[in-house]
Amino acid sequence: MIGFLGTSLDAGGGAGRWEKWRPTVSLGMFEDLWVDRIELLLDERRFGNLLKQVSADLAAQSPHTEVVSRDVYLQDPWDFEAVYSVLHDFVRAYPFDPEREDYLVHITTGTHVAQICWFLLTEARFMPGRLLQTSPPRKQQAGDPGSFSIIDLDLARYDRIARRFADERLETAQFLKSGIQTRSPAFNRMIDQIERVAVRSKAPILLMGPTGAGKSMLARNLFELKQQRHDLAGRFVEVNCATLRGDGAGSALFGHVKGAYTGAQNERVGHLKSADGGLLFLDEIGELGLDEQAMLLRAIEDKRFLPLGGDREVSSEFQLLAGTNRDLGDAVAQGRFREDLYARLNLWTFYLPGLKERSEDxxxxxxxxxxxxxxxxxxxxxxxxxxxxxxxxxxxxxxxxxxxxxxxxxxxxxxxxxxxxxxxxxxxxxxxxxxxxxxxxxxxxxxxxSMPGQDLLQSVLGEAVAELDRFDQVQLAEVLRVCAECRSLSEAGRRLFSASRERKRSSNDADRLRKYLARFDLDFEAVHARA
The missing domain is CATH 1.10.8 (Helicase, Ruva Protein; domain 3)
Structure with missing residues (x-):
């Protein structure tokens, strides 16, 4: 349980204090609410004595409950921005372990501003827990702890907090780009989209792009982002599918039982089970065999699969990231990749361009x-x-x-x-x-x-090719290719200048082509003869 020490509600001394309702002390008095640890936020310099009294009274009611104090300073507990900043920093630094502990946020103590801030932080999942409200008994009497309820409110949005969240999203996008330096507006927009998808969706994500474009680094950054937000409690498991072959592919992914095949002397867990609760990154997924693709599809949809040689299903709840440098659509058309698996992966597809496409980077x-x-x-x-x-x-x-x-x-x-x-x-x-x-x-x-036209360019110009700019080489090679395919200068001119001819009342395409070739001391007849 995490909450503020109620500096007014929890106060009280002498035997008469048990005649009043104190919300923090009541946390140790409910028969159906077992609290192992209570973390109290307070200004210890001002309220240290009250903390000692409340801790002693809690120990008397619930000896198993540990009380931990957290010293915080709020200059004005009604200043919305100040309170949110303090609680935001507290939550970001707190060592949450949702695999081992359940968390409740006690919203009865503290100002209404503090309650709103707890709501926002919990709703945004910075606080991986639930909200708990305690209430006094209808008729005050000693030993009656009142009641409690776990609540879920529809939270309003506030402009200042929205800006804070916008800054958080920007920070998240920068985190995703860690190790990926870019000045590309298009790449930055893609990272923003990936950030929103990663935060809001647990569906598979497909990262496409050439080898070395940064797919593996982005996959690991995505995992660390989701882990920081407490969306994932398991491991990051990376598998290069291009290294998986034969029986070893199924065994590596899905595991096997002892004796499943020759050489299987011991049981093996497999990567899918190892990624339970975490993120599985299957790089070069286009290299998987069709049998493994079918098993993977079922594991994605049902969260269950059979190890090789086994007759008992294994469950694993993982999020899938897939990477490929192939066009999986072409692989589907050629029968090398399952259409149903491609459809399952293709919900969120992002293309990471290679360095040649990002020269500004x-x-x-x-x-x-x-x-x-x-x-x-x-x-x-x-x-x-x-x-x-x-x-x-x-x-x-x-x-x-x-x-x-x-x-x-x-x-x-x-x-x-x-x-x-x-x-x-x-x-x-x-x-x-x-x-x-x-x-x-x-x-x-x-x-x-060796592209079409390059050999002809070399044949026509010889060593003079080296004196041309790369731009002129590429353009002239294409012109020579068209000249070689056409029977006349006019035909070649019409093909080369068809778009601009449509915008003119009259044109002389042959003359335009003749003048262009003359820039390089060439003519159509010589080019055609050489071709």
């Missing part, structure tokens, strides 16, 4: 990785000005494809920081790293260069 993550290196290695390393500019120019250009996304960026910064002399990353360090990245990415860049 490269610079803040550069600083984040340097800070992380400093924490891990105990040595602070930084760029000199020219080196930083050189690295950022390359990191945000078209050639920097970042196939491993933020993992690639983290590895790149670690290499430069490790090789830097005297704590400074120089232009020479950056140029060496750029060469290293180009070599690492050569297979992917080669595959990209």
């Amino acid at each position: 490269i610079e803040p993550n550069l600083d984040f990785e340097l800070e992380r290196h400093a924490r891990l290695q105990g040595e602070r390393v930084g760029f000199n000005r020219e080196a930083r500019q050189t690295y950022l120019r390359f990191a945000t250009c078209a050639e920097a494809i970042w196939p491993g996304n933020f993992r690639d960026l983290g590895a790149s910064v670690t290499r430069m920081a490790t090789l830097a002399e005297s704590g400074r990353i120089t232009v020479e360090n950056v140029q060496e790293e750029i060469g290293r990245l180009r070599r690492l990415w050569a297979p992917q860049l080669g595959a990209r260069e």
Whole structure:
């Protein structure tokens, strides 16, 4: 039981004090209310003697009840903002353990303002408990504790508290982005949506995006957020489904009984049971086999499943987060993923873009990785000005494809920081790293260069291709591809300029194309012949 010491209602001395109703003392007198511990909030400097008297009287009525005092100072107990701030801070710091304890909030003592604040904190689940109201007996007599009731009120909203909650949501969103540095408005909006879903819903959440985009980090942040809010009491269990194969997949997820298959010498619990009461993150869920998908669907819907080789069901109440770098819709169409499971997962789907799609986030993550290196290695390393500019120019250009996304960026910064002399990353360090990245990415860049039109561009211009900006290379390659497919300059012009032609009364598409090719000393006949 948590509540204020009633500085007026609980007061009383001498034998006559037992003739009056004192709400805190009455908590130890109800036959059908067993209270193990009472935590009393009070200003101990002013009301220390009253606390001693109430504690002694409680001990006389209920020897098993422990009384714990919590020293708080309220300059004005009728100041709404001041009282809320004190109670909010108290609740946020309190070591709640709802798995082992049930909590009641005694709202009879304290001002009406304090009661409203208790209501708001409990309704918002910062206080993981219920409200309890005690009342005096109709006819005052010694030994009558009165009555109590557990209540549930429809709470009003207050502008000042609403702003406080808005600040809390902003703090929550920042918490979700811990380790994910971003300047992207679209990414920030997505994080805000994920925060609202995580707080209000227990339905599965699907995180899509390329490897290294931050799905695992976001999943762990979501768990820690829900744990802080006392929404989850269990563990965070992360499973990479790409590592599960054959009988081992079912055993790892659902457990097995002894003798379920050859080599199953002991019983195994499985990840789903380990996540009971907590959060299960199945990364790369698209790699699961169809049999495991069917078993997982039942476990999500019924909260029950059969271990391999078992005939007795196991229950597990977990929230599911799933991650994938595949398009599960395509996998459903190809028969590699169950449509019913996809429908169950697809209620809340969020796409985490890769680093290439968030070039504005490269610079803040550069600083984040340097800070992380400093924490891990105990040595602070930084760029000199020219080196930083050189690295950022390359990191945000078209050639920097970042196939491993933020993992690639983290590895790149670690290499430069490790090789830097005297704590400074120089232009020479950056140029060496750029060469290293180009070599690492050569297979992917080669595959990209083999797009239609690229070979023709190389054939027509030869070494002169290297003198063109990347923008011109991409545009010219597409123009050459269209020229190769068309029988005449006019046909190619009509295909290339169809949209702009619709907005003009007359046009000469062939002349426009001829002039464009002439910029590169090319003509249609030569291009067509080379193709």
